[in-house]
Each structure stands twice: as C-alpha cells, then as structure tokens.
Amino acid sequence: MKTFISDLEDHLTMIERLRTCSGEIEAASKVLVNTLKQGGKVLLCGNGGSAADCQHIAAEFVVRYELKRKALAAIALTTDTSILTAHANDFEFETVFSRQVEALATDKDCLIAISTSGKSKNIIKAVAAAKLKGLPIVALTGCEGGDLVRQATVSIIVPSQVTARIQEAHILIGHWWCGVIEQAFSEEEFDAGSRA
Secondary structure (H helix, E strand, C coil): CCCHHHHHHHHHHHHHHHHHHHHHHHHHHHHHHHHHHCCCCEEEECCCHHHHHHHHHHHHHHCCCCCCCCCCCEEECCCCHHHHHHHHHHCCHHHCCHHHHHHHCCCCCEEEEECCCCCCHHHHHHHHHHHHCCCCEEEEECCCCCCHHHHCCEEEECCCCCHHHHHHHHHHHHHHHHHHHHHHHHHHHHHHHHHC
C-alpha cells in the first residue's frame, strides 16, 4: 500500500540524485543572470503542472523571492487566457507558445522551456521559434529528456521517471535560481548605493 513515507523516501532519493545535475543548474543560472543584467526578459512555457511552475517562477522574478530589490522582467506564456484560447481555436495548440515567442521575444531575452518528458510538441515548437530569434534556451525536463534537450542551450534532466518527482525537482531548481538572481541584483544595488 502506498504511504506518505514511501513517497517521501522516493522524493529524498531523487533530490540526492540532483547532485549530478548541479553543473547544468548553475550554468543555467548564469544564462538567466546575464539575460536580466543585459536588460532582457525571461519567458517561460510549460503545460499543466509545468504551466503553474512557469507562473510561480515568473512571479518570484517580478515581485520578489526573499530580498527587496528591483523588479525583474519575466513573462509566463501560460497566463493570458484570451491568447491561449484564441490561438488554440483559430490555429492549433501545438503553436500556442511559439506564436507568443514570435510576438514578444527579442534577442536579449531567454526562454525557460519546461516539459517533464521533453516531448511536448508545443514546447519543442516554442524552442524552435526562440532559436530563430537567437535566444538562449534553458530546458527543465526529466525521464530521458526527449527532443527538448537536443535543442536547448542548457538542459537539466531530473534523474527520475516519475512526473511528480520531476516537478518537485523543477520547483526546487526554480527557487534556487530565484535566490541566485535575487542575490546578484541585490548586490548590484548595494554597490550602486555605496558609490552614490
């Protein structure tokens, strides 16, 4: 019978395995910091629980994570119901994110593409649109990584086959990125204030 402790043990095992991804996680944080310091914005896309993660991470960037600092530009491409439903109705759901990348992205920006399997067609198409515009792509995935990992600038493949465990890792990674980015901008503001 399934118990909370058995799921907790699975979670802890997966979290421990994330050590093998630390280099990629840290490399992705540098892409994000560089994007924001150059005046770009972070675009995020994902489906289902990953869509919620996009919104969660974007909110931490724009509002704050733990420290008071300036607002940071981030847009979850999962939130505008008029765009999402109009596009899915008039065209197809596979291009619901790539269309927004086409409309909103500049070559200063970057894309965080989230897919637990790495196989979501609308995420792959968003990545293709971002690459055409010259954006660096950060992929958050799991399982074997699918086509997504071959298209991304930096790929983090959570070492699990279980969707719930992969999503738990994704938000942990997202929170760590938020902390690193926030620290970088808080230090920048402190340095600017000390020079004034």
